[in-house]
Amino acid sequence: MADGAKYAVFRCGSYDRIELEERLDVLLESCGGMGRFVSSGERVLLKPNLLSASAPERCITTHPELVRAVAVRVIEAGGKPFIGDSPGLDGFGSVAEKTGMAAVARELGIPCAELDEPAPLPMAEGSVFRRVEVSKRALEADKIINLPKLKTHAQMFLTLSVKNLFGTVVRQKKASWHYTVGLDRDTFADLHIDIAGSLSPALTIMDGITGMEGRGPGNGKPRHFGLLAASTDALALDLHLCQMLGADLKSFPLYRAAARRGLVREAEKIAGDFPPGFVFQGVDIPRLDSLHLLSFLPEGFARRHLSSRPVQMPEACIGCRKCVEVCPAGAMTMEKNNKVTIDYEKCIRCYCCQEVCPADAIHFSKGFLLKLLEALGR
Numbered sequence: 001m002a003d004g005a006k007y008a009v010f011r012c013g014s015y016d017r018i019e020l021e022e023r024l025d026v027l028l029e030s031c032g033g034m035g036r037f038v039s040s041g042e043r044v045l046l047k048p049n050l051l052s053a054s055a056p057e058r059c060i061t062t063h064p065e066l067v068r069a070v071a072v073r074v075i076e077a078g079g080k081p082f083i084g085d086s087p088g089l090d091g092f093g094s095v096a097e098k099t100g101m102a103a104v105a106r107e108l109g110i111p112c113a114e115l116d117e118p119a120p121l122p123m124a125e126g127s128v129f130r131r132v133e134v135s136k137r138a139l140e141a142d143k144i145i146n147l148p149k150l151k152t153h154a155q156m157f158l159t160l161s162v163k164n165l166f167g168t169v170v171r172q173k174k175a176s177w178h179y180t181v182g183l184d185r186d187t188f189a190d191l192h193i194d195i196a197g198s199l200s201p202a203l204t205i206m207d208g209i210t211g212m213e214g215r216g217p218g219n220g221k222p223r224h225f226g227l228l229a230a231s232t233d234a235l236a237l238d239l240h241l242c243q244m245l246g247a248d249l250k251s252f253p254l255y256r257a258a259a260r261r262g263l264v265r266e267a268e269k270i271a272g273d274f275p276p277g278f279v280f281q282g283v284d285i286p287r288l289d290s291l292h293l294l295s296f297l298p299e300g301f302a303r304r305h306l307s308s309r310p311v312q313m314p315e316a317c318i319g320c321r322k323c324v325e326v327c328p329a330g331a332m333t334m335e336k337n338n339k340v341t342i343d344y345e346k347c348i349r350c351y352c353c354q355e356v357c358p359a360d361a362i363h364f365s366k367g368f369l370l371k372l373l374e375a376l377g378r
């Protein structure tokens, strides 16, 4: 894997330890082996997707068997792995326990810690954003191995390798980014590209064995893809996976931002056992609103009428208040009988409430202009 714009994609049928380790070794071998990415004595951050305190079977988070297998290979290469992420809302202790990360850390005797304490990220040349803070722990690692989960995403279409590194932003700062740039998906994708490019992970290994389709990243349905993929170029891998999922590249904000910035390169598959041009059939990909199509409209008007708005379902709600706490606009109020009222004048349509709701009690209702555009076939 001499050039960054290369990737390897292999089949892996399950999280059975023997099968997964065998397939991971084939994948790593095709990339030059773990020793190519990790040197003796290096502190290596393993960055899984730990969105919430969810059991591995829900397919919201990176599977612990993959994290374990990668950690073992980092140790064998002489590195010192540690597991870290900054979950959206749930306490890190319960996230680590529920997702199986704490058990992996205990078994292997490695640290598992929240990515907290913000520090300025030295921005890569060509970044759109000048000042971004991520966790000091991520910056202090000698190497980062990015371990995303393959999922759909109601706001950003898909959440793959590049978006996973937004998880190095500490939780309090995430809300503020959602508030300031979250409405404009293409600008949000610019931020994700800047963070991924500046952190420059040594390697990305995608957990696509069982991912998520539909109302991801937290309330979709598990979907078995049977896929393990790796690349030193997170962006190239994401654009390839988007096509493998049968999704329209131009609908992917990450692709649009990368294309606008001249970052889309012809990527080459170096190894794998999927046939050339393989596409998964019938993947349920969320349809994004068309805010960018009518950018000449006043922002507030577009927000109210062109984007889908969140609607809470009291009958499904378990009263956990997570949506109220995560809402970066302070637009949600918990009333009696598990009813949450939403101030749509304040709501910025960031969909964080839907992302964190453990009961799938936040749905979307389309604005009238969006319905009209869709009826007209746009």
Ligand code: SF4
Pocket (backbone or CB within 6 Å): 310, 326, 327, 328, 329, 330, 331, 332, 342, 346, 347, 348, 349, 350, 351, 352, 353, 354
């Ligand atoms: S109500 Fe939901 S979509 Fe609206 S700003 Fe709050 S978290 Fe975001």
Ligand code: SF4
Pocket (backbone or CB within 6 Å): 312, 313, 316, 317, 318, 319, 320, 321, 322, 323, 324, 338, 340, 353, 356, 357, 358, 359, 360, 361, 362
């Ligand atoms: S709507 Fe969801 S996140 Fe909000 S209080 Fe109810 S269950 Fe919790």
